Structure formats: structure tokens, C-alpha cells
Amino acid sequence: MSITKAEIIHLGKLSNISLNDQQLTNLNQDLENIISYISQLDELNTEGVEPTYQCFDMANVWREDEITEFEANREDLLALSADTANHQIKVPKVL
Amino acid sequence: MKVANKTTKAVDLVQAALSKIEEYKYYNIFISINADSALQQAAKIDQRIANGEKVGKLAGVPYALKDNFLSREGKTTAASRMLKDFAAPITATAVKKLEEEGAIMIGRTNLDAFAHGSSTENSYFGPTLNSQDQTRVAGGSSGGSAVAVALGIVPFALGSDTGGSIRQPASYNGVVGIKPTFGTVSRYGVVAMASSTDTIGCFANTATDTDLVMSILSGQDPKDPTSLSNFWQNKPKPDQSLRIGLISDFMAEGVDPEVKDCINHCVSKWQKNGHTVENISMPILKYGLAIYYIVQTAEVASNLSRYDGVRYGHRAQDITNLNELYGKSRDEGFMTENNRRIMIGNFVLSSGFFDAYYLKAQKARTLLINAYNDVFKKFDVLLCPVAPSPAFKIGENVNDPLAMYLEDAMSVPPSMAGLPAISIPAGTTKAGLTVGAQLIGARQSDRTLLNLASELAKEPN
Numbered sequence: 072m073s074i075t076k077a078e079i080i081h082l083g084k085l086s087n088i089s090l091n092d093q094q095l096t097n098l099n100q101d102l103e104n105i106i107s108y109i110s111q112l113d114e115l116n117t118e119g120v121e122p123t124y125q126c127f128d129m130a131n132v133w134r135e136d137e138i139t140e141f142e143a144n145r146e147d148l149l150a151l152s153a154d155t156a157n158h159q160i161k162v163p164k165v166l
Numbered sequence: 167m168k169v170a171n172k173t174t175k176a177v178d179l180v181q182a183a184l185s186k187i188e189e190y191k192y193y194n195i196f197i198s199i200n201a202d203s204a205l206q207q208a209a210k211i212d213q214r215i216a217n218g219e220k221v222g223k224l225a226g227v228p229y230a231l232k233d234n235f236l237s238r239e240g241k242t243t244a245a246s247r248m249l250k251d252f253a254a255p256i257t258a259t260a261v262k263k264l265e266e267e268g269a270i271m272i273g274r275t276n277l278d279a280f281a282h283g284s285s286t287e288n289s290y291f292g293p294t295l296n297s298q299d300q301t302r303v304a305g306g307s308s309g310g311s312a313v314a315v316a317l318g319i320v321p322f323a324l325g326s327d328t329g330g331s332i333r334q335p336a337s338y339n340g341v342v343g344i345k346p347t348f349g350t351v352s353r354y355g356v357v358a359m360a361s362s363t364d365t366i367g368c369f370a371n372t373a374t375d376t377d378l379v380m381s382i383l384s385g386q387d388p389k390d391p392t393s394l395s396n397f398w399q400n401k402p403k404p405d406q407s408l409r410i411g412l413i414s415d416f417m418a419e420g421v422d423p424e425v426k427d428c429i430n431h432c433v434s435k436w437q438k439n440g441h442t443v444e445n446i447s448m449p450i451l452k453y454g455l456a457i458y459y460i461v462q463t464a465e466v467a468s469n470l471s472r473y474d475g476v477r478y479g480h481r482a483q484d485i486t487n488l489n490e491l492y493g494k495s496r497d498e499g500f501m502t503e504n505n506r507r508i509m510i511g512n513f514v515l516s517s518g519f520f521d522a523y524y525l526k527a528q529k530a531r532t533l534l535i536n537a538y539n540d541v542f543k544k545f546d547v548l549l550c551p552v553a554p555s556p557a558f559k560i561g562e563n564v565n566d567p568l569a570m571y572l573e574d575a576m577s578v579p580p581s582m583a584g585l586p587a588i589s590i591p592a593g594t595t596k597a598g599l600t601v602g603a604q605l606i607g608a609r610q611s612d613r614t615l616l617n618l619a620s621e622l623a624k625e626p627n
Contacts, residue, residue, distance in 0.1 A: 085512040086467065087474070088505055089493030101506055102513065104568045109456040109514075112526050115533065122528030123535060125362050125392075126584035127349060127609075132391035142238070143255030151255065153481035162476055163487050 072106050074099055167321035167375050169225050170215060176208035176226025176270070183228040183272050186319040193295045193317070195310045197233045198240050199273040204228065207270045222267030223382065229264065230314040230323035233274035234281055234357040237261050244357045245289040246279040248479045248499030258355025259387045260324060260366050267382050272320060275310025279501040280470065281331055281359045283307050284573045285563065288503045293560055297339045298599055302557040305335030308369070312339040315369040322370040322379050328359045329458050330552070330577025332367045333589035337552035337602025340591045342376050342619065343369050347609045348584030349394040350380070352387030360465035361392075363458075363581040373590070373620035377613065394610075402613035410436060410618075411446035411545035416576050422555040428593035428601040429551055432622060439621055446545065450537045453530055454579035459571055460514045460527035461582065466504075467511025473499060506567060535583045538608075547618060548606040550576055552589045556599035576604065586612040590619040 079099045083090045090098065145158065154161040170176035184201055211226045231237070234244045236254035243249045261271065278288035286309025287293040294309040296302040297316035304313045308325030312335035315323050325332040327345035336343025344367040351366035358364060366383065370376040385396035412433060417426055433443045475481040475495025482494035500508070514523035541548065553573055563570040580587040585606055592603035605615040 079509075082509045082512055082516070085516060086496075086505070086508045087471070087489075087492045088496045088500070088508065089490070090497060090505070094497075094502075094505070097502075098506060098509055101567050102510060105459065105506075105510055105571070106513065108568055108571075109460050109523065109527075112453055112456050112460075112523075112530050115453060115526075115530050117526060117529035117533065120529040120532050122525055123531045124528060126531075126535060126582070127392075127394075129392065134388060142257070147255035148477075151252065151478035152476065160476060163485055163491055165488055 072103065072110060074103050074106070167227055167370070169223070169227055170208075170211055170221070170268070171225075172215060174226070176211040177205060179226050180204050180208040180228050180270055180272065183320055186317070187273060190317050190319060193297070193300070193313055194292055195275055195294055195313050195319070196230070196273040197243055197245060197276055197291050197310070200240060200271055203239060204270050204272045211268055222269070223378065224264065225268035227269045227322070228272040228320050229269050230273055230275045230311055230320045231261065231271050232277055232308050232311045232323070232325045234277060234326060235261055235324060236355040236357070237271070239271065240274065242274070242357070243290070244280050245277045245291055246499060246501065246504070247290045248473050250290065250480070252478060254355070256355055259352035259389060260383050261355065263382055275308070275314055275323060277310060278307040278503065280357060280504055281307040281326055281328060282466070282501070282503045282507055284330065284334055284570055285558075286310065286335070287560065287564055288501050290501065295560070296557045299557065299597075301559055302599070303338070303560050305338035305557060307331040309335045311369050312336055312341060312343065315339075315341045315371065322368050322375055324366065324368050326356055326359070326364060327367050327581070328364050329462060329581045330574045332369065333552045333577050333587060333602065333604060334573065336369055336589035338557040338600065340594070340600030341369050341371060342373055342591070343367065343589040343602075344376050344380060344612065344616070345581065345587050346380060346384070346612050347394070347586040349392050350398070350612065351383045352385070352390040352393045354387055354389035358469040360462040361469065362461065362465060363584070372623070373616040377616050380612070397610045398613065400613075402611075402617050408441045408546040408614070408618060409544065410441055410443045411541060411548045412443055413451065413548055413550040414445040414447045415449065415451050416550035420554060421551060424595040425551050425555060425601050429549065429603055432549070432592050432603045435622060436618070441618075443549070444545075446541060446548070448537050448541060450534050451579050454534060454582060455571065455575045457527045457530045457534060457582055458574070458578035459510070460523050461531065463507045463511035464515050464524055465511070466507045467515065470504065470508055475499070503567070531582050534579060538583050538585065542608045546607070546611070547615060550604050550606075552577055552602040552604040556595055556601055580606045585609060586615060588615050588619060590622060592622075
């Protein structure tokens with residue numbers, strides 16, 4: 072299966088990764104090879120087969136809606152961000 | 167394994183491990199070392215023993231932690247630039263459980279960044295060398311943990327296994343590695359890769375040590391709704407004759423003859439012990455890798471979307487707008503293999519391709535699970551190699567991602583079905599490279615696999 076440059080650029084956008092031309096060319100080739108390989112599933116007849124999204128028949132797991140203690144506090148969490156001010160995380164102007 | 171008591175001091179156990187870390191520095195096993203804190207913890211345990219207080223089952227035992235487990239102690243890098251300065255605000259449940267039993271985390275081990283890889287070459291911190299041959303890969307993604315146990319630095323180490331990341335490096339380094347039944351161990355506080363197959367397990371020298379560590383790690387955790395109630399306390403099948411199915415599809419052409427010899431050697435040992443071994447063909451296994459590289463990449467694309475450079479992780483500099491911040495932070499923070507998997511994942515999930523790839527793979531996964539269910543009506547345990555060959559040369563597969571993926575062909579099928587699978591030392595090649603045998607069982611038969619494994623080797627004290 073061939074993948075066009077436009078499709079690779081689109082995938083880069085979907086993935087939110089800024090890629091340069093060289094990276095895009097390399098990925099184009101890699102993805103073509105890998106997608107050709109995974110396309111062998113076409114040989115399998117899956118008509119009428121239900122998909123498996125998780126392999127234990129687990130249903131929703133419920134818990135009481137109670138406040139429990141969490142080992143990290145607000146300062147711990149804010150400290151992880153590269154740029155903060157006044158207990159808030161800073162990002163470039165959006166609007 | 168040696169546990170601290172009145173005659174064995176925890177400080178000595180930790181000190182011995184620290185000197186070995188220094189001795190084997192060249193192998194690039196550890197990303198960070200926890201020397202001061204480890205020695206302090208050891209001194210406390212020795213004090214408790216001296217006072218006659220109760221200590222845990224793993225009192226003073228040093229262990230190595232794959233660097234994708236979060237802990238408030240030190241940094242959790244996932245071997246990536248993205249998280250190279252990430253000081254986790256929480257501690258993984260698995261780490262807490264070991265701490266409660268007195269085990270001492272001595273350092274964090276190398277892996278393929280975000281556990282994406284089969285060689286530990288995709289690490290931001292460089293590759294880990296194989297314990298038997300320094301020109302070869304450690305295997306991966308839990309390469310550092312496997313080598314740490316193989317070289318005798320620690321008696322056990324934690325790893326994670328999504329499609330073979332414990333079993334394959336265990337095979338390449340001649341140690342026991344277990345990927346338990348999906349849900350056996352809480353994944354709370356472990357960097358997520360592919361949520362429907364991620365499992366936590368360990369490396370050790372013997373099946374008995376593995377059993378002890380897993381008995382501590384197992385159990386339900388309210389913080390991980392996929393965790394199962396503890397089945398490790400249930401007794402394994404008694405020492406009766408087991409029906410072993412040798413998967414003929416993975417003993418065919420393309421598999422290194424020396425690998426086959428090692429497996430056949432195990433077969434004759436088990437037959438001597440009164441078990442029956444019969445060939446079984448499972449044609450669906452041919453598609454296991456394709457199923458895996460669709461489902462896993464889709465889940466990777468989703469799980470890694472959280473790394474946006476905003477709340478935590480690497481943030482690119484000189485940015486003018488928010489989209490640029492996301493895009494550049496991700497490009498700079500991820501390794502090529504991370505990008506590749508995210509891109510494939512978004513391809514198989516994107517509109518127009520979803521039905522043909524993602525949905526198709528999940529249906530094929532049902533067929534795979536059904537095939538296993540059928541086979542387990544006839545057999546108690548399945549046997550095959552862990553990988554088609556012993557450890558390959560460093561750099562050999564770096565520029566051919568598909569060749570790298572093919573290394574996983576034998577280890578991914580049980581992962582897709584949530585089955586327990588272990589890698590046990592099965593012998594060495596003429597060149598001195600270790601080969602692992604893979605035992606696969608029905609869900610929650612983990613201890614039966616370990617029992618069978620323990621028959622192979624006369625266990626050291």
C-alpha cells in the first residue's frame with residue numbers, strides 16, 4: 072500500500088508532532104512497509120465476528136463517590152509544569 | 167534470594183549491589199541510582215531486626231525498577247527526553263507493595279523510550295549491553311532490568327510487558343521473566359503504553375523467587391479498575407502429569423536451529439518427569455503480530471496524546487503559539503520509534519481506515535482468543551520459543567523497524583489474549599548466547615507455569 076506525502080503530513084497533524092521533511096520521508100517509507108505487513112489480516116474471514124476491545128469481560132467498576140486523600144498536593148502538581156505563575160500553568164496566547 | 171536477618175545485614179546486601187552497579191557500569195543498565203536512600207532504608211531495617219521487630223518478606227532485598235514506574239523517590243524518565251526531568255508526585259502501587267515488605271529500590275533501569283522497542287536501543291540514554299555478549303542487545307523493552315538480574319546485581323527486578331517486554335529480554339539474558347495474567351498486578355503509577363495488554367511482572371533467577379515476588383505484587387487495587395482480585399493465594403495444579411502442547415508453527419522454518427534444540431531439550435526433560443508433550447498447530451498465530459501492531463499502536467497513539475508540553479514533561483523553547491508548543495515539544499520529546507507508533511496508531515484509527523484496520527484487528531483478536539480457548543480444552547500448558555533467535559547485534563535492526571517488530575512474533579499472541587506467559591532459561595547456543603523457552607497458560611494459571619519451570623533447573627539455595 073502506498074501512502075502519499077499529503078497523507079503523511081495529515082497524520083503528522085493528527086498526531087500533533089512537528090516533523091521536518093527528512094523525518095516525513097523516512098516515516099513515509101517505514102509506514103508503507105509496516106502497513107503492507109499488517110494488511111495481511113485481509114486474508115482472515117471475520118464476517119459475523121464480534122470485536123474484542125478488552126480481553127476480560129469486565130463491566131464498569133464502580134466506587135463510592137467519596138473524597139479520599141491523594142498523595143500529591145497542588146504545589147506538587149504545578150511544580151511539574153515548565154512555566155507557571157500565580158498557581159496557574161502558563162501557555163502562549165490562545166486568542 | 168538472601169533476605170536480611172540476624173546474620174545477614176540489609177546494609178551489606180545493599181552495599182554489595184551498589185558495588186556491582188559500579189563494576190558493571192559499562193553495560194549502561196541504570197538510568198539513575200538510589201544509593202543514599204537505599205542505604206538509609208537498609209539501616210532502618212537492620213535496626214528493626216536488632217530490636218526484634220517484625221520485618222517484611224523481602225526485608226533488605228535490593229531490587230531494580232524499570233524506569234517507567236512512578237515513585238516519589240527520584241525521577242521517572244521512561245528513558246525519554248520527554249520525561250527526563252519528571253519527578254513523579256505519586257508512587258506506583260507495585261513499588262509501595264514491595265516497600266511494605268522491606269524490599270529496597272536501588273536504582274532505575276534502562277528501557278526503550280516509553281517501552282516502545284525490543285532491544286533497549288530506543289532509549290534516550292543509549293542502549294544497554296547484553297549480559298552474555300557486549301556487542302549484542304539486551305532485548306527489550308525491559309532490557310536494563312533483565313541484565314541487572316543476569317549479572318547478579320540484584321536478585322529481582324520489576325518490568326512491564328505489553329507484547330514481550332519482559333519475556334524477550336529474559337530469554338536474551340538467561341533469567342526467568344514473567345508476564346502474568348492481564349490484571350494480576352495493579353498498573354497504577356506505571357507509564358501507560360497499550361492499556362488493553364500492559365502488564366506488570368518481574369525478572370528473577372529462579373521460579374521460586376519469581377513466585378515470591380509475584381505473590382506480593384498481586385491483588386486488586388481500587389486505583390486500577392482493571393486489577394483482578396488476588397488469585398495468587400490459590401494453590402497451583404498439584405504435581406500431576408500435565409499435558410503440554412508444543413506450538414509447531416513456532417518450531418518451523420525461520421527459527422534458529424539452536425533455539426529449537428534448546429526447546430526440544432526441555433521437552434525431553436519434562437517427558438522424563440511424566441508430562442506429555444504433543445505438537446499442536448495454531449494457524450491463527452501467523453496473524454498475531456499484525457493484530458498486535460494495529461491494536462497496540464492505536465492505544466499508544468491515544469495514551470501518548472497526554473504529552474503536550476503543558477502540564478508536565480518536556481516543553482520546547484521559543485514558541486509563538488499553542489499548536490507549535492504541542493508539535494515541537496512532542497517532536498523534541500519523543501524518539502523516532504515513538505513517533506512511528508503514534509503515526510501508525512492514528513492511521514489505523516483515522517476515518518476511512520478504521521474499519522479496514524482497527525476494527526478488523528479487534529475481530530481477528532476474537533478469533534485468536536477463541537483459538538486459545540479451544541486449545542486449552544486439550545492442553546494445560548503451551549510451549550514455544552520466546553523469540554526466533556538469540557540476542558541480535560546492536561544496530562542490526564535499527565534501520566528496519568519491521569524486522570525489529572518481527573522479533574515479537576512469538577511473544578505478542580498471548581498478550582493479545584491476556585494470558586500468562588513466562589520465559590525460562592532453556593539452554594545456550596554454541597556461541598554462549600542464552601535461549602528462553604516460553605510457557606503459556608490459561609488465565610490465572612500463572613503458578614502452574616512457574617511450577618513446571620521449576621522442574622527444569624535444580625534450584626540454587
